[in-house]
Amino acid sequence: MKYLFTINLNLVCHVRTLHTSGWGQQQEAVAVESEPEPFSVFRTQETDPACQSEKHLGQFYTLPSAHFRPLFPHGLPYRYQQQVKTFNEACFMVRPPALEVISYLKKADYSKPALRYLFYGVKGSGKTMSLCHAVHFCYTQGWVVLHIPDAHLWVKNCKELLPSSYNSARFDQPLQATTWLRNFRTTNEHLLSQIKTKRRYVWTKRESTDEGRPLGELVNQGISRVKSSSDVVGALMKDLRLQSSQPGADFRLVVAVDGVNALWGRSTIKKENKSAVDLEELTLIHNLKKLMKNDWTGGAIITTLSQTGSLYTPKSAYLPQELLGETGFDSMDPFIPVSVPNYSEKEFESAYLYYLDRKWLQHPQSRTEDGKKELSFLSSKNPSMLDRICGFL
Amino acid sequence: MAASLSGLLKPWTPRVFLVRWSRYNPYYLEPEVRKEAYSQPESELSAEEKEQRELKMIRPIKAAASGVTSSVFSDPVLSKFINMMMEHGNKVLAREIMTQTLENIKKKQVEKYHKAPEGQKEEIECNPYTIFHQALKNCQPVVGLESIRKGGKIYQVPIPLSDKRRSFLAMKWLITECRDNKHRRTHMYEKLSQEVMSAFVHEGNVIRKKNELHKMAESNRAYAHYRWW
Numbered sequence: 368m369k370y371l372f373t374i375n376l377n378l379v380c381h382v383r384t385l386h387t388s389g390w391g392q393q394q395e396a397v398a399v400e401s402e403p404e405p406f407s408v409f410r411t412q413e414t415d416p417a418c419q420s421e422k423h424l425g426q427f428y429t430l431p432s433a434h435f436r437p438l439f440p441h442g443l444p445y446r447y448q449q450q451v452k453t454f455n456e457a458c459f460m461v462r463p464p465a466l467e468v469i470s471y472l473k474k475a476d477y478s479k480p481a482l483r484y485l486f487y488g489v490k491g492s493g494k495t496m497s498l499c500h501a502v503h504f505c506y507t508q509g510w511v512v513l514h515i516p517d518a519h520l521w522v523k524n525c526k527e528l529l530p531s532s533y534n535s536a537r538f539d540q541p542l543q544a545t546t547w548l549r550n551f552r553t554t555n556e557h558l559l560s561q562i563k564t565k566r567r568y569v570w571t572k573r574e575s576t577d578e579g580r581p582l583g584e585l586v587n588q589g590i591s592r593v594k595s596s597s598d599v600v601g602a603l604m605k606d607l608r609l610q611s612s613q614p615g616a617d618f619r620l621v622v623a624v625d626g627v628n629a630l631w632g633r634s635t636i637k638k639e640n641k642s643a644v645d646l647e648e649l650t651l652i653h654n655l656k657k658l659m660k661n662d663w664t665g666g667a668i669i670t671t672l673s674q675t676g677s678l679y680t681p682k683s684a685y686l687p688q689e690l691l692g693e694t695g696f697d698s699m700d701p702f703i704p705v706s707v708p709n710y711s712e713k714e715f716e717s718a719y720l721y722y723l724d725r726k727w728l729q730h731p732q733s734r735t736e737d738g739k740k741e742l743s744f745l746s747s748k749n750p751s752m753l754d755r756i757c758g759f760l
Numbered sequence: 761m762a763a764s765l766s767g768l769l770k771p772w773t774p775r776v777f778l779v780r781w782s783r784y785n786p787y788y789l790e791p792e793v794r795k796e797a798y799s800q801p802e803s804e805l806s807a808e809e810k811e812q813r814e815l816k817m818i819r820p821i822k823a824a825a826s827g828v829t830s831s832v833f834s835d836p837v838l839s840k841f842i843n844m845m846m847e848h849g850n851k852v853l854a855r856e857i858m859t860q861t862l863e864n865i866k867k868k869q870v871e872k873y874h875k876a877p878e879g880q881k882e883e884i885e886c887n888p889y890t891i892f893h894q895a896l897k898n899c900q901p902v903v904g905l906e907s908i909r910k911g912g913k914i915y916q917v918p919i920p921l922s923d924k925r926r927s928f929l930a931m932k933w934l935i936t937e938c939r940d941n942k943h944r945r946t947h948m949y950e951k952l953s954q955e956v957m958s959a960f961v962h963e964g965n966v967i968r969k970k971n972e973l974h975k976m977a978e979s980n981r982a983y984a985h986y987r988w989w
Contacts, residue, residue, distance in 0.1 A: 725874075729889070758859070760833060
């Protein structure tokens, strides 16, 4: 049964590449004929991002559930998380920006300083999803994943602000640091026991972490002792950065930051005397900025711009120059900008068929040609708008 | 009255025209919103339709109301429900609540569908529109009660209701039930989706209210002859 199905898929693949304009109608006909087969042409069996290539563009691949739970305790958009819960599966679309970055990651020379990739695009065009696709690739290759889900969350709505124990001029954010450390531990459980610390860290008079202890202990220390968690985060980042730069390192580090323009913007956190906190005074931001500099080797930095969570930026701004500002652009320069556009015709068709397959498009009119044209027009092929419109249809 | 005066009426609008009111001069004709009406070729029209078209070329047309669309997804029952839910003219909010309700219903049903074993998948209804329409139909009362005064006393007399009145009562009960009798911290779309899902399977407070009305009408059957229309 399985072999029959793979042969059929190849035949159908040929059909797809030859007849692209009549692809939609033929697609419907093929899906109806091959009813017993569970998959269609908009899906691909290739679940390993390393093996995906241009012929898989526009197709959905399912994330194995063994990868999904540890990889994404944070970092996915909220609406997508709800979609995963509803459909009982996590599917990513293979799109050109993510594929481009993955190909660069495969070919890069890791003895040179880390390359910085920046996804930019209009609101809802799929930047965070492309970042998560690249992070999945790095995870399958066994890299250490340092994924900050949204840097904007660290510069606003801070409930607890403690003066830092390490440097009295700075401020700590224990709550955000502990949640992040917990998620970091879930993602990198299998690697934390293998990597050892290179320096001795003293937290208080009685507590310290010696050289040569596994990193897992450091992380547990930060989670259990909430007061020193921001310093633990800083120590972790420094250690990983130094270790991956060494020529004998057996792991590579990927730093994935969503909403990187928060690091050079403004913050709404206020000190007790009602004056605004400068971004350099926050330990987490200070350490993250040190990571973003390309003075270390043996890894990559993948980032996304985000206007939605950003503070004091106009809604229409989406280009790197506008969102990063002068200081941000100068610090990030040189970087590789990757534009994330709205869906193309083929990708739109693929998304439409996926929703049909998962029984998400229920309105009888949405299955007609007129309905499809109207969906394309109303959403202007923007992925998040299409998702919102199909939600109630 | 409009028929007798239409000879005297001209395409006239007052100097100050209140756009939100629908008090147009009867000379103005209703707009045609459906796309299918414009794609019919000349040969398929009957004599009356040809006459209508001629008239539309001469007479002025009213502006279309903001609630009607030529979209294939427009639904008159849904538009009526949204208008009834609207407060202080905030149609945007009412529409948002309605779309969130439909999405919520669909989400719950599709989740159930994907988790159900193969044999039970056909029984699960995933279309929120069919669920909503069926729930409204289930809430519609068959007979209503009218207070009729006879011999100094007021009697509750069972009377037949028109279709419009029945659908209005169903929608009104659904909205008031969700506004008044639920926990205040839940969102309206959550309350509505719960009520609609229970009405779909003939449970819930709205169905109970309808049944109580039916029972009152049944118990007052003796007074039915007090109705004179």
